[in-house]
Amino acid sequence: MNTPVTENNETQDGGALTGLAHFVQPGELDASHGPVLYLDDITVSFDGFRALNQLSLTIDNGELRCIIGPNGAGKTTMMDVITGKTRADSGTAFFGQTLDLTKMNEAKIVQSGIGRKFQKPTVFEQHSVFENLELAMQADRSVWATLFARLDSESRDRIADTLKLIRLQDSADRPAGLLSHGQKQWLEIGMLLIQRPKLLLLDEPVAGMTDEETDRTAELFLSLAGKHSLMVVEHDMAFVAQIAKKVTVLHEGSVLAEGSLDQVQNNKRVIEVYLGR
Amino acid sequence: MTTTYRYFSKSVWLAMGLLAIGLLVVLPILHLGVDKHSSLYVSSYAITLIGKIMCYAILALAMDLVWGYAGILSLGHGVFFALGGYAFGMYLMRGIGADGVYHANVPDFMVFLDWKTLPWFWHGTEHFAYSLLLVVLVPGLLALMFGFFAFRSRIKGVYLSIITQALTFAAMLLFFRNETGFGGNNGFTDFKRVLGYSITAPETRVAIYMLTGLVLLGALLLGRYIVTSKYGRVLAAIRDAESRVMFCGYNPVSYKLFIWTLSAVLSGIAGALYVPQVGIINPSEMSPANSIEIAIWTAVGGRATLIGPILGAVLVNAAKSYLTVSFPDYWLFFLGALFIVVTLYLPHGLMGLLSALRRKITGGWK
Amino acid sequence: MTRSAIYLCCIVLALLSLPARAALDAGQLSKLAADDNDAKVAVVKYLASHPSPEAEAVLTAMDNDALYQNQGRLLIVRGDQAIDAATLQALGPVPDSAESIIVNNRLRGAVQGALSAFKLFSSDLATRLKAARDVKQDPRPEQLPLIQQALAKETNAEIHQDLLLAQASIQISSSNEAERLAAVKILGATNNPEVRTKLADMLIQNNGQYNEASPVVRAAAQQALKSIDLRISLARAAASLFSGLSLGSVLLLAALGLAITYGVMGVINMAHGELLMVGAYATYFVQGWFKTHLPQHFDWYVLAALPIAFLAAAGVGMVMERLVIRRLYGRPLETLLATWGISLILIQLARVSFGAQNVDVANPSWLSGGIEIIQDVVLPWNRIIILGFSMAVLVFMSFLLSRTRLGLFMRAVTQNRAMAGALGVPTGTVDTLAFGLGAGIAGLGGVALSQISNVGPDMGQGYIVDSFMVVVLGGVGQIAGTVYAALGLGIVNKLLESWSGAVIAKIVVLVFIILFIQKRPQGLFALKGRSVD
Numbered sequence A: 001m002n003t004p005v006t007e008n009n010e011t012q013d014g015g016a017l018t019g020l021a022h023f024v025q026p027g028e029l030d031a032s033h034g035p036v037l038y039l040d041d042i043t044v045s046f047d048g049f050r051a052l053n054q055l056s057l058t059i060d061n062g063e064l065r066c067i068i069g070p071n072g073a074g075k076t077t078m079m080d081v082i083t084g085k086t087r088a089d090s091g092t093a094f095f096g097q098t099l100d101l102t103k104m105n106e107a108k109i110v111q112s113g114i115g116r117k118f119q120k121p122t123v124f125e126q127h128s129v130f131e132n133l134e135l136a137m138q139a140d141r142s143v144w145a146t147l148f149a150r151l152d153s154e155s156r157d158r159i160a161d162t163l164k165l166i167r168l169q170d171s172a173d174r175p176a177g178l179l180s181h182g183q184k185q186w187l188e189i190g191m192l193l194i195q196r197p198k199l200l201l202l203d204e205p206v207a208g209m210t211d212e213e214t215d216r217t218a219e220l221f222l223s224l225a226g227k228h229s230l231m232v233v234e235h236d237m238a239f240v241a242q243i244a245k246k247v248t249v250l251h252e253g254s255v256l257a258e259g260s261l262d263q264v265q266n267n268k269r270v271i272e273v274y275l276g277r
Numbered sequence B: 001m002t003t004t005y006r007y008f009s010k011s012v013w014l015a016m017g018l019l020a021i022g023l024l025v026v027l028p029i030l031h032l033g034v035d036k037h038s039s040l041y042v043s044s045y046a047i048t049l050i051g052k053i054m055c056y057a058i059l060a061l062a063m064d065l066v067w068g069y070a071g072i073l074s075l076g077h078g079v080f081f082a083l084g085g086y087a088f089g090m091y092l093m094r095g096i097g098a099d100g101v102y103h104a105n106v107p108d109f110m111v112f113l114d115w116k117t118l119p120w121f122w123h124g125t126e127h128f129a130y131s132l133l134l135v136v137l138v139p140g141l142l143a144l145m146f147g148f149f150a151f152r153s154r155i156k157g158v159y160l161s162i163i164t165q166a167l168t169f170a171a172m173l174l175f176f177r178n179e180t181g182f183g184g185n186n187g188f189t190d191f192k193r194v195l196g197y198s199i200t201a202p203e204t205r206v207a208i209y210m211l212t213g214l215v216l217l218g219a220l221l222l223g224r225y226i227v228t229s230k231y232g233r234v235l236a237a238i239r240d241a242e243s244r245v246m247f248c249g250y251n252p253v254s255y256k257l258f259i260w261t262l263s264a265v266l267s268g269i270a271g272a273l274y275v276p277q278v279g280i281i282n283p284s285e286m287s288p289a290n291s292i293e294i295a296i297w298t299a300v301g302g303r304a305t306l307i308g309p310i311l312g313a314v315l316v317n318a319a320k321s322y323l324t325v326s327f328p329d330y331w332l333f334f335l336g337a338l339f340i341v342v343t344l345y346l347p348h349g350l351m352g353l354l355s356a357l358r359r360k361i362t363g364g365w366k
Numbered sequence C: 001m002t003r004s005a006i007y008l009c010c011i012v013l014a015l016l017s018l019p020a021r022a023a024l025d026a027g028q029l030s031k032l033a034a035d036d037n038d039a040k041v042a043v044v045k046y047l048a049s050h051p052s053p054e055a056e057a058v059l060t061a062m063d064n065d066a067l068y069q070n071q072g073r074l075l076i077v078r079g080d081q082a083i084d085a086a087t088l089q090a091l092g093p094v095p096d097s098a099e100s101i102i103v104n105n106r107l108r109g110a111v112q113g114a115l116s117a118f119k120l121f122s123s124d125l126a127t128r129l130k131a132a133r134d135v136k137q138d139p140r141p142e143q144l145p146l147i148q149q150a151l152a153k154e155t156n157a158e159i160h161q162d163l164l165l166a167q168a169s170i171q172i173s174s175s176n177e178a179e180r181l182a183a184v185k186i187l188g189a190t191n192n193p194e195v196r197t198k199l200a201d202m203l204i205q206n207n208g209q210y211n212e213a214s215p216v217v218r219a220a221a222q223q224a225l226k227s228i229d230l231r232i233s234l235a236r237a238a239a240s241l242f243s244g245l246s247l248g249s250v251l252l253l254a255a256l257g258l259a260i261t262y263g264v265m266g267v268i269n270m271a272h273g274e275l276l277m278v279g280a281y282a283t284y285f286v287q288g289w290f291k292t293h294l295p296q297h298f299d300w301y302v303l304a305a306l307p308i309a310f311l312a313a314a315g316v317g318m319v320m321e322r323l324v325i326r327r328l329y330g331r332p333l334e335t336l337l338a339t340w341g342i343s344l345i346l347i348q349l350a351r352v353s354f355g356a357q358n359v360d361v362a363n364p365s366w367l368s369g370g371i372e373i374i375q376d377v378v379l380p381w382n383r384i385i386i387l388g389f390s391m392a393v394l395v396f397m398s399f400l401l402s403r404t405r406l407g408l409f410m411r412a413v414t415q416n417r418a419m420a421g422a423l424g425v426p427t428g429t430v431d432t433l434a435f436g437l438g439a440g441i442a443g444l445g446g447v448a449l450s451q452i453s454n455v456g457p458d459m460g461q462g463y464i465v466d467s468f469m470v471v472v473l474g475g476v477g478q479i480a481g482t483v484y485a486a487l488g489l490g491i492v493n494k495l496l497e498s499w500s501g502a503v504i505a506k507i508v509v510l511v512f513i514i515l516f517i518q519k520r521p522q523g524l525f526a527l528k529g530r531s532v533d
């Protein structure tokens, strides 16, 4: 039901109500009923150490969810599991109702609509900013297609729009390796957006940004919510306060608490975990 | 060295064009059309040498595609080169017919082994077209299979390099055995004719020579197309940050596999052109030392520049032709030092040196 | 004069232990005086089959060229005195007309064979044992009477068993069925290939007739063959297991050093094989020095070579690290190429300074020979000792890694270079020392190699792929893994080799490793680390 590649509007998310009848196609996202992401009973261990311990979590369609938790709580590992970088030892992970993430490889997961920003910004340093966006842009990713791909004007426009959004118009032809840390963060966000994912996973997106940039990021995320689903991991509580509706606290690989920011901040166990040590 | 590097500047195009005319038109005329005693006469030795070096240049270009653009340092490209050579060599062996030393219907080395009939893998090799098919398919399939297993399990870097070395080493051992059916130690030699023409006739020689030049030119243009396409940019991105590319939705395995296989096929073609010109193919072409030399040609010229590796192949092999004859004891010292000096002081090779010089000069004028 | 007197006493003493017999048949003996060599050999056989002090005296004299003839009478000459050969009676001074009896090589062989059987009666246990071994290995029909006499007297169980086998080996051709049967029954315990052939021969049909007529004997022969073959194949298997272990120990020596440098610095040193070569040439050098300066202690040159080879290789390694490898940090592929360049230079240096040919490195006496487990299957001492040596190097290295400060630093750098650096570990020095250590161990490997294979400029070339495979298979930074991988690869290689030939074995192993990496890219024993990307 979704996403012919060339459509240019931003409203093709699976979550929009499709009325009474809709077709479920195997291999495509179907989030028409309930959550866009569904993790159940996920366990990951590294040489006996359980980084994720029977973790269960769901993200609703269009939701903006913040994940917090002390260092080593398993936040990044959870994203690794969702994006196929790490395989869960047990448990299920579904994207929408039909896509079993545990059975897909990294590239397939991205193609099905999950985008991720890494904790440490990674861009293609030898490529220009423009090319970084071009590579990230949603398109046919087969070898054959890229061999004969030509940039049409529409794609150019989209790249230009994104460049404007991330304020890198003037650096379009510079190698990305020359950007500042904050600029790289922005470029990575741009690369994420231009993929048009339905679900965005953002690992500490504002680390290294100035206050002003942080504010802009918050604005951006809030504007994305609704059309996209977002999962944001952040240690910066001020930033979380700016954007959060619902917050999940991870601790030692499982969910410790969930609710509004106020609720979790007053949760005794959370306080214990953050302050008790 | 960003990917926005232009392929190529106007002056490079011009130089390439002139060189192509000189090599592909003028030299053949000077070989065929000029009297042997004239000072303008180009000897058959020179034609063979240049033809041979052009084969190496194709090989270096193939290496640049995988190493320069995909970051895969192959230490086993010799195996693809040799397989292409053997595939075409089979055709040439069949072309000897009953004119061999033993006047038998099978190649001489089989007489030696007391084989009365051809083994199955020799069937059909008397057909030119079929042998051309083999030239492409054998290296291509080997590369495809090997690459599939290697890339799928994410073997890369030095791991991959060493395993490619093991590959060519194993193949060499296999071909050294007489029972493998490819002439053992001695390989194939004493060819008589190709497509009915005598292989030693000047016209045949020039034809193969010119074909080599055209293939080189074609390979260069093909390479240029590939590396400037979006595919080439994805490939370079894989080279620099493979996992990030995966999280852009590309599957690096098929990207690497394509360029790897293409590079192997190019090497095989180079090998097929090489054999009729030098008149011999034997397992030593698969020795690890030979394969690793290809890497140094590429490095000397400058990786990821297409032109550089060709330049490197020419310079290193010209030096080799000269030194191994005049100072045989020093050639290995020279080669060894070249490996060290280039990696330490010329990471971008001669091409990098040239552009640094140009920047300095133009910078000085401003 | 006194010498020969003592000699005479000895002989007399020895002969006293022989059963007394009538004097020799002078008619037979006189044939020795003739010029007919066949006849002479026949006489020697006669002597061997008629054991007596006289017979032994004659044979000994022939062996010493002390048998003369004087007008058809045979004399044994001792000093200037003559003795009658048939009766051993002193005859006074040697007559001038006495002529020496020529003993040509064929005859001498027969004489010595016959004499060896006489040693069966020596009073010295070791001499008897050796003599029994000899007759067991090469039994001659004419020795049968001697063997039987010896059997009757022998008290040592081991010698007795050998003699029984020798007797049976001869009696297998007897015309007496009962004797044959008895012989065949005993022969299940022999390892002598010729005897085995004879047994097998019995079971062959010729024109519908078995070579051995008696079915009972045939059945026994069948039985005996079976047990011989079982023992031989067991011994062969043990031998190939051993040669696998031996190959594995060599691989281990080559791989241990590589494992250190690859583990600590993440670089593959393509000149690692040439460091083995440096070690081997250092051994050659030390050998030469011992030859000219300490020839009486030559046997110990290998021990002296160990520290020198270690230091030489370590020195070359550290220089390499300082001058080249260090500057290529973080560029592993370029390091590969640069170290390959170094290896070319080292090879050519060796060629220019020692010649392109292999040089001779001799085994000291304690490293030559071996233990023969059955005939033709020998476990050579040099390989046994190298197996032990590689284990010793392993212990030495584990000690260094686990108990010393350098080891601690090295482990720290292996796991997390940046962190170790931040904690004040001098990573640069650690790199150099680690490289020196790895290179030094390769040097030790070179000493070992010099004892079992050729020493030449190209000797190191073959090792880099194999030892890298060991490191990959074992898992980077895992000493235990390296050990298992080396020994396992060695054994698998040798077993395959005996089954399919060396080349195919090598290829099969390579393919296996490539497939193995599919399943376990981290190697056999690696921890699941967090990959850095």
Ligand SMILES: Nc1ncnc2c1ncn2[C@@H]1O[C@H](COP(=O)(O)OP(=O)(O)OP(=O)(O)O)[C@@H](O)[C@H]1O
Binding pocket: A046, A050, A051, A069, A070, A071, A072, A073, A074, A075, A076, A077, A078, A119, C528, C529, C530, C531
């Ligand atoms: N590949 C791995 N091998 C071993 N341990 C790992 C691996 N990946 C993660 N861990 C461990 O799992 C735990 C969770 O790590 P994770 O990176 O998910 O934490 P996090 O919540 O993202 O922490 P931070 O806030 O510091 O980013 C940590 O203790 C980490 O050391």
Ligand SMILES: [Mg+2]
Binding pocket: A075, A076, A077, A119, A203
């Ligand atoms: Mg994290």
